[in-house]
Amino acid sequence: MPGKRILAICGVMALVIAGSMTWWLQGRGEENLGVPEKVCNESFSGDEVEPLFPSVNGELDSLVRESFPGPFENTSGFSASTSCEMTIDGHGVSFRVSHPSYSDPPGRMAKEYEYIAELGDVYGAYFPRGGTLRTVVRCPVPGNERDKLVIVTGADVAERGSDAYEGFDKGVGKLAQLSGYATRTLARKVYKCKGAGEIPRGPVRIKPGKGGS
Structure with missing residues (x-):
């Protein structure tokens, strides 16, 4: 027993x-599977980024450059950029931030680009071939009241010709939503741009421009 x-x-x-x-x-x-709660050095919510991936069952690979989102720098015409790129099963979502001493004004963008973007006083353009949406935010710094913050948000689901492309209404709609979120987050919480609190909620509005594809 x-x-x-x-x-x-x-x-x-x-x-x-x-x-x-x-x-x-x-x-x-x-x-390491799927999208974590925070991404890009905890700059963005994973819940906001996740819908841009066709699948979240694979392992997330990320490449964050220059301590994204990086310090606000502008040196006489030279623009340093910083970025965060993520992929799952070969499909990507990315963010790039720069602080150029010059950027195309809204009127010129409307004439030269196929699609332009608006979110209150924020303006920019959508680029179908790259699946990117550029937003330009007025962000004055000491010594340069005309300084700009440029945010480029990209996703394969919004890239025309990509095997992950989900069409204009769905894929580009998702990108517009993410771009609006990223623009507000960086302008308000990271760079604290003057007047950023007035940037409207919701997605960036994309409409046809007068330029070619």
Whole structure:
């Protein structure tokens, strides 16, 4: 009887250990899957980014340059940019921020680009071939009251010709939503641009321009 009791106890312990190992291994295998709660050095909510991936069952690979989103710098015509790029199963979402000393005014963009973008006083353009949406925010800094913050948001679901392209209404609509969110977040919370609190909620509005494709 004592021998049977010892065998029974050993059997229970083996099951407990096996179960614990299975849980540990599953946790290890899934810790990098999908989109985490925060991305791009915790700049953006993962919930806002996730809809831009066709699938979130794969492993997330990310490349963050220059300590994204980086300091606000502008040096006499030279514009340094910083970026955050993420991919799952080969499909990507990206953000790039720059602070140029010059950017095309709204009127010129409307004449030269196929699609232009608006969000209150924020303006920009959508580029179908690259699947990117550029927004320009007035963001004065000491010594340069005309300074701009330029944010380029991109996603394969909004890239014309990509195998992940989801069409204008759906794919580009998702990009417009993400671009609006990213623009407000960076202008208000990171760079604290004067007047950023007045940027409207919701997606960037995209409409036809007078330029070619």
